[in-house]
Amino acid sequence: MRGARGPVHLGINGQSIPVLPNGAWIAWLPLPDDTVAQFLFAATAGPDSSRFVFTARIAPQFRPPAGRAAWIDTTSFTPAGSLALPLGEGIPLSVHAASNATVRLLLPWGSSVPLVPDSSPPALPGGLRAFTIDTAPRRLAPGEPGRRYVGWLPAAALCVDGRTACATLVVTVENDSATARWPLAVSLEDMAFPTVVVLDDDTARSGTTDSLTPGRAVPHGTYNWFFPTGTVAVESGRWSDQVRLALSRTAVAWVNAGDVVPLPTGTPPPGGVVSSVRLTSGPKSVTLRVPLPARLPYQVTERERSLTLRLYGGASDINWMQYGASGTTGTDPLVTRMSYAQPAADELTITLELARRVWGYRVRFDGRDLLLEVRRPPVVDPARPLRGRTIALDPGHPPLGARGPTGLWEPVATLAVALKAKTLLERSGASVLLTRTDTTAVELYPRTRFAELHDADILVSIHANALPDGINPFTNSGTSVYYFHPRSTRLARELDRALVAELGVRDLGIGRGDYALARPTWMPAALTEALFIMLPDQEAMLASEDGQWRYARGVVNGIENFLRERAREP
Ligand SMILES: [Zn+2]
Structure with missing residues (x-):
């Protein structure tokens, strides 16, 4: 019925469904307790009418055998x-x-x-x-056998x-x-004579990955550690395509088996003494150099004004923590205090307390040393916070991307919004980097790498939302913004506030989300899901010049408000 003239009346299984003038509609209908669902469509527009039946297949659910008291749901064995x-x-x-x-x-x-x-x-x-806010439909029926x-x-x-x-x-x-x-x-x-492994997330040498192996607290879980290629650890378990690493006597991490390369039998577990550390000052960062006995697994914990490096398998012999560095004079003002602790026999922490709130950091191995580079916050003018800033905008997708009811493709909308935001940001004195400028697919890692290579002050990834089957889009749609690292929480909050003010749709609030575009450590980064492309009215906004300008203004105002707040930092 797309393109029909005049108001269209649509009914599905007798339920009346609103249709926009552009022909877009979306419906939320119950599924029968069956593997086949039939939907009778009846549409009328003026004198025209049309009816047809759409048949959907639903994945079969286990059903107990009839006439048997004892049965086993053989799809439910956990673990398998x-x-x-x-x-x-x-x-x-x-x-x-x-x-x-x-x-x-x-x-x-x-x-x-x-x-x-x-x-x-x-x-x-x-x-x-x-x-989902409305979980009732998905609860197990009380009568389920x-x-x-x-x-x-x-x-x-x-x-x-x-x-x-x-x-x-x-x-x-x-x-x-x-x-x-x-x-x-x-x-x-065999834990008496354990398997020692080295991590390598790019064994195929494609060169297209971030050279980080994510570690998870549970198999296939969310990311909690980021181990660079070359990290050495002890294997303590396997489950299908996941390997468990014993980081220390009390800490374990699960990684993809494809990233794990066993070292020759007899290789001793990594560990040993960490000796004196030193800071080096540079124009855009201060770097802590930590001499290690091996490329130990580590984790960086960020707080508002501190970074803590946890080294698994390390024991401290940190006799000196030197603030002054060769080639520079005196003590760098960014790092106010260094300290270390030995919370367990095989876990060592080094904490850097900072004079300013964390803007970004990055970690890499240099030979056997670990380098923790702490970024200097930019000097922001509170009167003109965007002047001189470098803002990376990421128009989300392709590959992939959601489609709206009339076929609007998410990457088309996100690029249009990003280009408008670029115009507005440049008018305010910022330089803007776009991670893509046409519909050529760009993978996730090259996008964040690009922002980091250009020392972007802020990275914002622009998306339009959609939900899978089973979650009601009418009760769960609205504006939301995601961050990953603590420093980006305020950015997400300011973006969400500004986008809600511009777009006027329901505020779903901010969230911490494990998105690649929110995970870079070198700058505050956030991912905006300002509108739902799957809803006809919000798809229409995303397709319109006015809606795209409003989304763009929300992004720009959010960034500006975040920068203004950071400029006022004592
Ligand atoms: Zn998206």
Whole structure:
């Protein structure tokens, strides 16, 4: 019906759906409890009318077998796949099976472990919990059959390469029982003589990556560490395509198995003494040089006016912490105090307290030394905060990008907004760098690399939002802005405030989001999701000159307000 003249009336399964004059519409409809969903469309425009049926396929859900008291949902085994752990380490088990059952996991050596009914209420998927305000439709129906059982299996060789037998789950309800092989193989990690690995996120030598391997607290979890290529660590477990590193006796990180290269058998675990450290002053930064016994795993923790470097496997012999550096005179004013601590036998921290709030930093290995480079904040004129600033704008996508109901493609809208914001920023005396200027696809890393190479003072990535099936866009749409590092929280807040003022849609607020474009450490960075391209009215705003100027003004005002606030810093 796109392009139809006059008001269009659209009904789907009898529900009336509003249609914009440009033909755009979006509907939120329940799905039947089936693998096939049929939608009857009925549209009228003046004397014309049209009807058709759209059939959607829905992924099948597990259904208990009819007429059986005992059953096992064989899609629910957790964990499944291959696992490697030190002997005896506990593996949490979970499975969905018939209610009121006795559940046991039979082990090939004759013993068994019990599984007990899970007493905690069912969890919502994490993504839904984060995004949807209206979760009721997705809660498990109270009448849903069966329940979840949980257990604890001490690691032992199981089901490996056909050499050892597998575990069998037995579910018994009165006189009926069901059995299934638990699809899990367990091999053992030798921690007495451990495997030492080196991290390399670009084993193919494509040169297109950031040379950082992200570490996560749980397999496939969100990023919590960023290990440069060359970092050496001890492997302490594997689960399918994830490897667990023992950073210290108490800290572990999961990384992608593809980034892990084992060193020759017999390589000793990394660790040893960290000796005296020194600062070096440069025109745009102050650099801390830390001599290490090996390329140890590390983590930098940022606070408002301090940076703490945590070295795993290091022990302090830091006799000297020198503020003055060769080639310069006196003490650099940016770093007010250095200190170190040894919170555990194999964890060492070095803290730099700063005279100014953190603007940015970066870390790299130089041979075996670690360099922590602290960026000097720019000198901002509170009367004209944008004058002389270098602002990197990132028009989000391609690759990928959402599409609106009439087909407007997100990268087309984000580039139009970025070009308008560039005009406004330049009028206020800033120089503007765009990470792309046409529809050629640009990967994420080259975008942040570009901003860093040009020492951009601020990076803002411009996007338009969409939601997946299952989250109601009518109750969950609006303006939101994401940051990753603490220094960018204020930038996100100012952008959100300015965008809401310009665009007048619902304020979803700011959020911390694990986005590549929000993660650079060298400058404050934020990602704006000011409008929902999937909603007809907001798609129309994104397509219009007026809407694009308003989005652009919101971005510019947000950046300017952030800079003005930082200029007033005592
Ligand atoms: Zn996007």
